[in-house]
Amino acid sequence: MGNYILKRIMSIIPVFLLAALFTTGMVHLSSVDPAEAYLTAAHIQQTDEILAQKRHEFGLDQPFLVQYANSILKICQLDFGISYVSNKPVWDEVIYRIPATIQLALASILIAVLISVPLGFLAGVKKGSAIDHFSRLLSFFGASIPTFWLGYILVFFFSVKLNLFPVEGIGTWQHLVLPSITLALPLIAMYTRLLRSSVLENLQEPYVLFARTRGLKEKTIMAKHVLRIAISPMITGLGMNLGKLLTGTIIVESVFSWPGFGRYFIEAIFNRDIPVIQCYVLIAAILFILSNLLVDIIQMYIDPRISRKEGQH
Amino acid sequence: MSKGNSILNIKLFILSILILSTLLVGCSNANNGESTSKGKHDDMLTIAWPRDVGEMNPHVYNPSQLFAQSMVYEPLVSYQDGGKIKPNLATSWEISEDGKVYTFHLRKGVKFSDGTDFNAEIVKKNFDTILNNKELHSWLGFITKIAQTEVVDKNTFKLTLTEPYYPTIQELAVVRPVRFLGKAGFPKDGDTSKGIVKPVGTGPWILEKYKADEYAIYKRNENYWGEIPKVEKIKVKVIPDAETRVLAFEKGDLDMIYGEGVVSLDTFKQLKSTGKYETRVSEPIATRQLVMNTKTEQLSDERVRQALHYGFNKEELVKGVTSGLEEEADHILPTNLPYTKDIHVKLVKYNVEKAKALLDKAGWKLPKGKTVREKDGKLLEIDLMYDSAESIQKSMAETLQSEWAAIGVKLNIEGVELPDQVQRFKDNKFDINFYSNFGAPYDPHTFLNIVASEGYGFNEAISAYPNKDELIKQMAKVPQTTDEKERQQLYSSILKSIQDQGAIIPISYMKKTAIYQKNVKDFKFPANRDENPFTGISIKQ
Numbered sequence: 017m018g019n020y021i022l023k024r025i026m027s028i029i030p031v032f033l034l035a036a037l038f039t040t041g042m043v044h045l046s047s048v049d050p051a052e053a054y055l056t057a058a059h060i061q062q063t064d065e066i067l068a069q070k071r072h073e074f075g076l077d078q079p080f081l082v083q084y085a086n087s088i089l090k091i092c093q094l095d096f097g098i099s100y101v102s103n104k105p106v107w108d109e110v111i112y113r114i115p116a117t118i119q120l121a122l123a124s125i126l127i128a129v130l131i132s133v134p135l136g137f138l139a140g141v142k143k144g145s146a147i148d149h150f151s152r153l154l155s156f157f158g159a160s161i162p163t164f165w166l167g168y169i170l171v172f173f174f175s176v177k178l179n180l181f182p183v184e185g186i187g188t189w190q191h192l193v194l195p196s197i198t199l200a201l202p203l204i205a206m207y208t209r210l211l212r213s214s215v216l217e218n219l220q221e222p223y224v225l226f227a228r229t230r231g232l233k234e235k236t237i238m239a240k241h242v243l244r245i246a247i248s249p250m251i252t253g254l255g256m257n258l259g260k261l262l263t264g265t266i267i268v269e270s271v272f273s274w275p276g277f278g279r280y281f282i283e284a285i286f287n288r289d290i291p292v293i294q295c296y297v298l299i300a301a302i303l304f305i306l307s308n309l310l311v312d313i314i315q316m317y318i319d320p321r322i323s324r325k326e327g328q329h
Numbered sequence: 330m331s332k333g334n335s336i337l338n339i340k341l342f343i344l345s346i347l348i349l350s351t352l353l354v355g356c357s358n359a360n361n362g363e364s365t366s367k368g369k370h371d372d373m374l375t376i377a378w379p380r381d382v383g384e385m386n387p388h389v390y391n392p393s394q395l396f397a398q399s400m401v402y403e404p405l406v407s408y409q410d411g412g413k414i415k416p417n418l419a420t421s422w423e424i425s426e427d428g429k430v431y432t433f434h435l436r437k438g439v440k441f442s443d444g445t446d447f448n449a450e451i452v453k454k455n456f457d458t459i460l461n462n463k464e465l466h467s468w469l470g471f472i473t474k475i476a477q478t479e480v481v482d483k484n485t486f487k488l489t490l491t492e493p494y495y496p497t498i499q500e501l502a503v504v505r506p507v508r509f510l511g512k513a514g515f516p517k518d519g520d521t522s523k524g525i526v527k528p529v530g531t532g533p534w535i536l537e538k539y540k541a542d543e544y545a546i547y548k549r550n551e552n553y554w555g556e557i558p559k560v561e562k563i564k565v566k567v568i569p570d571a572e573t574r575v576l577a578f579e580k581g582d583l584d585m586i587y588g589e590g591v592v593s594l595d596t597f598k599q600l601k602s603t604g605k606y607e608t609r610v611s612e613p614i615a616t617r618q619l620v621m622n623t624k625t626e627q628l629s630d631e632r633v634r635q636a637l638h639y640g641f642n643k644e645e646l647v648k649g650v651t652s653g654l655e656e657e658a659d660h661i662l663p664t665n666l667p668y669t670k671d672i673h674v675k676l677v678k679y680n681v682e683k684a685k686a687l688l689d690k691a692g693w694k695l696p697k698g699k700t701v702r703e704k705d706g707k708l709l710e711i712d713l714m715y716d717s718a719e720s721i722q723k724s725m726a727e728t729l730q731s732e733w734a735a736i737g738v739k740l741n742i743e744g745v746e747l748p749d750q751v752q753r754f755k756d757n758k759f760d761i762n763f764y765s766n767f768g769a770p771y772d773p774h775t776f777l778n779i780v781a782s783e784g785y786g787f788n789e790a791i792s793a794y795p796n797k798d799e800l801i802k803q804m805a806k807v808p809q810t811t812d813e814k815e816r817q818q819l820y821s822s823i824l825k826s827i828q829d830q831g832a833i834i835p836i837s838y839m840k841k842t843a844i845y846q847k848n849v850k851d852f853k854f855p856a857n858r859d860e861n862p863f864t865g866i867s868i869k870q
Contacts, residue, residue, distance in 0.1 A: 066464065069747055101391060101392050102383075102384070103524070104388075105525065111544065112541065116335075168572055168573075168576070171573070171576050172576065175576070176576055176580045177581050179580070182582070183573065183576050183577040183580050183582055184568055184573050184576075184577055185543065185566065185632075186543060187542075190557055206685065212632070270569050270570050271570050271572075271573055272568060272573070273543075273566070273568045273569060273570065273573060275540075275542030275543050275567070279569060280542070281541070288748070289392075
C-alpha cells in the first residue's frame with residue numbers, strides 16, 4: 017500500500033506542471049494585459065512608458081519557456097508573486113484565509129455524512145417505508161434549491177425571526193451552523209440517494225443470501241457486510257466534493273460573510289488581480305488531487321480488495 | 330485485517346473528522362470570542378461595509394476604504410457644504426498674488442494619537458513621501474505642480490507651485506493622499522507607498538482592533554483637538570452581500586447601513602415603508618450623464634442630439650427607475666458644487682413633436698410603413714453602452730430604447746463590464762455612454778480637466794463642436810486664474826457651451842442613502858463625498 021500511495025503522490029508532479037503551464041499561459045491567452053491590470057488596480061495613470069516598464073518587471077517580455085521555468089521555480093519556493101491590489105505576497109493572503117474555508121468545508125462534510133449515512137442506509141434497507149419517502153423528499157429539496165437562496169431562507173427564519181443563530185460572520189460554533197447546513201444540504205441529497213441505491217443493489221448480491229443461510233444475524237449482515245461495501249461509491253463522491261468544497265464555497269462565503277478563500281478569489285477576479293487568480297488555480301488543482309488521494313486511501317482501508325488488486329499491477 | 334476491524338475503521342474515520350473539525354472550530358473560538366459583542370457595548374455604533382477597510386495607510390488607494398481613512402487621518406483644510414473650504418489642521422492660509430506660493434499656519438496643540446506633536450516638520454515629511462511617488466498620485470492636479478515644500482517655522486508650512494493652480498486648496502481636502510501620518514507610522518526607508526508601521530493619525534478615531542475580512546473597531550480619540558465624537562466606538566463589519574446586510578440590519582445586529590449603492594432601491598423602499606427605521610437621502614453627489622460621441626456620423630449633427638434630448642420624458646424616467654431616490658437633473662454638474670450655481674443653460678423639456686421635427690430637419694425621414702427613420706438609405710441606428718452590473722443604468726437604457734423608438738430611432742443597448750466600459754469610452758468605441766462626474770471635493774475643476782485632456786474619452790467625444798478648440802483653451806486657463814470673477818465667468822461660459830450643444834445630457838442627480846435604527850440620532854451626510862459621517866452621531870440609550 018505504501019508503494020501505491022507513493023506512486024500516487026508522484027503523479028501530482030505532472031499535474032502540477034500542467035497546471036503551472038496553464039496559469040502561465042493564461043496571462044497570454046486572456047484579453048487582460050497584466051501590466052494594465054496592475055496599473056488600474058494600483059490607481060496609477062497609464063502611460064506607454066510605465067506600461068513597458070511594468071511588463072519588463074513582470075517578465076512578460078521574455079520567451080514563454082523562460083517565463084514558465086521562472087514561475088515553476090518561484091512556486092516551488094511558495095512565491096506566488098505580489099497581489100496587485102494589496103501589495104502583499106499572495107501566499108500570505110491565501111494562507112490567512114484558507115483555515116476558515118477548511119473549517120467550513122469539514123463541518124459541512126461532517127453534517128452531510130452524519131445525516132446521509134443513516135438516512136440512505138435505512139431508506140435502502142426499508143424500501144417503501146416512511147423513512148424512504150422522507151429521504152426522497154429531502155433529496156428533492158436539497159437537489160433543487162439553489163444554495164444562495166437556501167442561505168437567505170435559513171438566515172431569515174433561524175436568525176432574523178427565531179434569533180437562534182447569528183446572521184453572518186465567524187467566531188463561535190453558532191456562526192458555523194447555518195453556512196455548513198447550507199453547504200451540506202445538496203450533499204445530503206446526493207449521498208442519501210447514492211447510498212440508498214447502492215444498498216439496494218448489494219441486497220441482491222449472492223453474498224447476502226449466503227450470509228443469511230449461514231444463519232448470521234440480520235443486523236450483522238447489514239452493518240458488517242452490506243454497509244461496508246455499499247458505502248464505497250459514496251466515499252468516492254465525498255472525495256470529489258471535498259475538493260469542490262475547499263475551492264468552491266464562494267457563494268456561501270459571500271452570503272454569510274465568511275472570511276474565506278473563495279470570497280478572496282472572487283474579489284481578485286473583479287480586480288483582475290492576476291497573481292491571486294493564478295495561485296488559486298494551482299491550489300485548486302493540488303487540492304483536488306490530494307482529496308482524491310485521501311479518498312483512495314480511505315477506500316483501501318474499508319475494502320482491502322482494492323489495494324490487493326493494485327498490488328498485482 | 331479482520332472484518333470487525335473495518336467497521337471500527339469507519340468509526341475511527343468519522344471520529345477523526347469530528348475531532349478535526351471541533352478542533353478547528355475551537356481554535357477560532359479562542360481567537361475571536363469577542364466578535365459577537367454587539368449589545369455588550371451600549372455606546373458602540375455598528376455599521377456594515379461591503380469590503381474590508383484595508384490597510385489604514387493615508388497615502389494609498391484601493392483596497393483601502395476612503396471613509397475609514399478619513400476617520401483616522403485629517404487634511405489641512407476641509408470641504409464643507411456648498412464648496413466652502415474651512416480650516417482644519419491649518420487654521421489659516423495665504424496665497425501669493427501670483428497664485429504660486431501657499432503659506433499655511435498650522436493649528437497649535439494638535440497631537441497625534443501616540444502623543445507626538447503635529448507640526449510643520451511632519452507635514453513636510455508627509456508631503457515628501459507623497460512626492461516620492463508622484464506617478465501614483467499624478468491624477469490629483471496640484472501634486473504634479475509642486476515645486477517645493479518648506480518648513481518656515483514650527484507652525485508654518487510653505488508650498489510652492491511651478492504655476493498658479495487655483496484648485497490646490499480644494500484638492501487638499503480630498504481624503505487621500507494628502508493626509509498626515511505620525512512619525513511612528515513611517516517605515517524605516519520613509520516610503521509609505523509600500524506600507525506603514527502603524528496607523529497614527531490626528532483624527533477623531535483610533536483603530537483599536539482589526540481582523541481582515543471580518544471587522545474593524547475604532548475608538549474615539551479622547552485627546553482630539555476638535556469636537557469629540559459622541560459615541561465611544563464604531564464597529565465596521567465586513568458584509569459583502571447586500572441582502573445579508575439588510576437581514577443583519579433587520580435583526581438589529583447593525584445600527585446603520587450607509588453609503589452609495591449599498592442597498593438596492595427596492596430594499597430601501599421596502600425598509601422605508603415598514604416605518605420601523607429612519608431613512609435618509611443625501612444632497613446630490615454627482616450627475617448621471619449620457620455622453621454622446623460626436624465623432625459618429627449621426628451624432629455629429631447637433632439637431633439629432635437635441636432631438637434625442639427632447640425625445641424622452643426625463644422626469645418619468647428618473648422617477649420610475651430610481652423610485653424617487655434620484656432627482657431629475659437639469660445641469661451636467663450638480664449645482665451645489667463651487668462655481669456651478671448660476672449656469673444659464675437652455676432647458677430642454679420633453680417634447681416629442683419638437684424631437685420629430687428636429688430629426689426631419691436633419692434629413693432623417695420616416696418612410697411610410699416603417700418604424701425607423703432613414704437618410705440616404707441608412708437607418709437611424711444608435712448604440713448605447715451601459716455597465717451591466719448597474720441595475721439603474723440597465724433600466725434607464727431599456728426605457729430610452731422604447732422612448733426613442735417612438736420618435737423613429739433604433740437604440741441598441743449593450744451591457745458591458747465596468748473595465749470594458751471605461752476602456753471603450755477612452756478608445757472612443759461607443760455611440761452613447763453612461764457617465765457620472767466625481768463630485769465633491771473633486772469637481773468642477775476635475776470634470777473640466779477630463780474634458781480637456783486627451784485619452785479619457787470626452788475630449789474626442791465633443792469633436793464635432795465647432796468651438797472645441799476655443800473651449801479646450803478656456804478650460805486649460807481656468808485652473809490658472811487668480812481672479813475669482815474671471816474664473817466664474819469662464820466656468821459659466823464653458824459649462825453652458827458644453828451642455829447647450831447637447832453632447833452631454835444630464836439625466837439625474839445621484840444621491841447617497843442611509844438607513845438607521847430609531848435610536849441613532851444626529852446623523853448628517855458629509856459634504857465631502859468620501860468622508861465619514863460619524864463625528865456628530867449619537868445613540869440614545
